[in-house]
């Protein structure tokens with residue numbers, strides 16, 4: 001299996017899951033912003049020129065959440081509870097919370113604080129993105145009051161939305177009133193599979 005990867009990106013989610021499952025993989029490395037990501041060779045695999053992309057034999061799949069569902073379905077069904085499990089709805093909701101709720105303000109905040117040249121950055125837009133990010137994290141903080149992982153047991157929801165929580169904290173989201181989410185992020189960051197992916 002080959003993972004098209006860049007450090008400090010959503011591709012860490014894929015490598016983290018592969019490490020959790022113990023599957024062998026190869027990395028094809030990019031640096032975010034590298035022009036080859038938008039070149040014809042790579043956009044044949046991922047038309048948006050983004051990471052991650054997973055190539056598994058004849059199968060090419062993009063979208064970090066879909067990749068996680070694909071890997072769990074094929075190799076680790078215990079990490080993705082099915083319709084008969086009591087935590088199925090909770091699992092689905094929090095699996096999709098990252099790309100649906102957390103990453104849109106993260107993306108806007110990164111654009112306004114890191115990606116744009118300083119003269120084109122808009123402080124008001126950055127502040128608004130951070131406020132929205134803090135609000136979306138508030139729901140996760142409340143949810144984590146009485147559990148260790150998003151769906152109770154560790155699942156792929158943690159490699160996706162847990163990763164978005166970790167990234168949010170690293171970007172400077174306000175965790176001062178979020179003891180449950182802070183403990184959750186610490187718990188995830190201590191997992192050997194996460195550490196391996198974070199340092200890949």
Ligand SMILES: N[C@@H](CCC(=O)N[C@@H](CS)C(=O)NCC(=O)O)C(=O)O
Nearest residue numbers: 009010033049050051052063064065
């Ligand atoms: N929804 C996609 C988002 C993929 C995405 O935006 N990846 C970012 C890195 S976190 C990227 O490749 N950015 C490179 C660029 O925009 O040039 C997913 O979950 O895989």
